[in-house]
Amino acid sequence: MTGMDMREYQRLVALFCLGAAGACTAAELLEQMGIAAMGAGHPPEFLPSSAPAVAGLLRELQGSGHVIRGEDRYDTRHGRQVAVWSAADPGAVLALPAAPRGSGRNADAPPAPVAFRTITVDQRLAFLEIEFEDWIQTQEKAHRAAQERHREEFVSFMKRARRLVATTEVPACS
The missing domain is CATH 1.10.10.10 (Winged helix-like DNA-binding domain superfamily/Winged helix DNA-binding domain)
Structure with a gap:
């Protein structure tokens, strides 16, 4: 075959x-x-x-x-x-x-x-490159998720800070 x-x-x-x-x-x-x-x-x-x-x-x-x-x-x-x-x-x-x-075998014959x-060095490098690209994509997704989470936390902090400033604001003297 x-x-x-x-x-x-x-x-x-x-x-x-x-x-x-x-x-x-x-x-x-x-x-x-x-x-x-x-x-x-x-x-x-x-x-x-x-x-x-x-x-x-x-x-x-x-x-x-x-x-x-x-x-x-x-x-x-x-x-x-x-x-x-x-x-x-x-x-x-x-x-x-x-x-x-060519797949037919004699039942009494051993397989x-x-x-x-074996694979060549170029093939090994290609596999490593594929794995590296996959790892990079995973890291980029995790990075984007962390950025979004931090952005949401910052917006929440700013809202709390505005409320705090609004409640403790001293009126201006005239």
């Missing part, structure tokens, strides 16, 4: 699961993809191995217009905002695709070892 066959299979499984499950994060989609594919008897090594891999797949599908990135959601497990994705056309993939060619895949 070629890498393109596997990638196309992963795209179709992702679109099928997004259509069935609705909006979800990359980690939730990875779980849905695993449940659907393994329930159909597909080998697990054909699926993405991690949530960041699924996030990359989702960004690829977003670039082609198949998925939409929605409002971020706070993830209590990781303590940060995570992207929520949904299918642009939930009915686009109505059935789970067949496993890619084929999964080759360890």
